[in-house]
Amino acid sequence: MRPLLILILLLTGIGQGWAQEITADSTTVPLVVDSLVADTPTIVPTEQEQVKQLEERLTQQQSQQDTITNQLMSTQKTLSQKQQQIDSLEQVAKTRMSVLQEQITRLDTLFRTQEEVPTTEEISTYLSGNRVLLALFLIAVAYVLTRLVRTVFSILAQRKPQNRTLYKNLIPITKTSIWLLTSSILIAGIFHLPLEAILILLAIIGIIVIFSAQDTFRNLFGGIQILIDTPFQLGDSIQISEHYGKVVKIGLLSTRLVTSSDTHINIPNRMIITHLLTNTNMGTTHRQMAAEIYLSPSTNIHRVKQIALEAAQTSQYVYINKPITIWLSNELKKDTPYLKLTIKAYVLDIAYEFDFKSDVTEVVLTEIYRQKVV
Secondary structure, three states: OHHHHHHHHHHHHHHHHHHHHHHHHHHHHHHHHHHHHHHOOOOOOOHHHHHHHHHHHHHHHHHHHHHHHHHHHHHHHHHHHHHHHHHHHHHHHHHHHHHHHHHHHHHHHHHHHHHOOOOHHHHHHHOOHHHHHHHHHHHHHHHHHHHHHHHHHHHHHHHOHHHHHHHHHHHHHHHHHHHHHHHHHHHHHHOOOOHHHHHHHHHHHHHHHHHHOHHHHHHHHHHHHHHHHOOOOOOOEEEEOOEEEEEEEEOOOEEEEEOOOOOEEEEEHHHHHHOOEEEOOOOOOOOEEEEEEEEOOOOOHHHHHHHHHHHHHOOOOEOOOOOOEEEEEEEEEOOEEEEEEEEEEEEOOHHHHHHHHHHHHHHHHHHHHHHOOO
């Protein structure tokens, strides 16, 4: 019994020793870990690194802001372009709508006028045999009157040169008045056409003329402008481009010139109003002319000037109440020197301009060779 008790006590002592050792070891491990943690140094960032990190963040934010701004500007530009396209489409739509409305109005007017077009029977009553014969007779009378008016005014213009421009300007005015009066009598007095028929006829003629005679309309407007502005009159000597001559006819479509070689030139009125025009006398019967003669440089200058002055003064075409001027100048043509003699004087009538040049040139050259001045 006693030995068993001793054995139990021994075992109990050994177990307590082991328990104390295990407890000591468990308390020792946290102390070791704490000492290791205490020995490890704490890593704290410096101020420069913090500033650098902040700058990087600011840079990133600025870049993002710039990207967003660019995207907004691009979006705004795209919206502006879209708005312009919308405005353009709206303008085109408005234009097309106005054109369509105008066409609808024209069609409506056309349909209404077609309803008012007279029938064939009504037209036949207007164009009966007696009325047609009377109309032809009236047209023949008007034609004879226009020819008579032209002849009478031409004779008066020749007999009274001081009023020649007035008489020749009355010719187209009187002829136009005769034809207008004849047309009015034909429409209202003979055929008794209703107003609707007259308007339809005028509309059809207007459409045909507009689409087929554009140049004619330009000439017509040019003739009207010439009649209003009167840059020249009948009997004036004018130059248009390379054409120079005397105006013998002013029509609504063209103007006729007669050159020194008796050539008739018809110039369209649209050309007259678009080209440079030179008028040498502006309605007066007399104008200044210049005769040019080329002589040798060794010519006696004083004697030549005296001969030229006497030739101009004694010419049958000169207007003696106006001054006569003699000019001398040196000119070089094809490397050859010449003495240019210019004689300027006014003629009695514009019709004598070329006769004056020929007469003075002939007299001067004859006297120079006779007196041996050269």
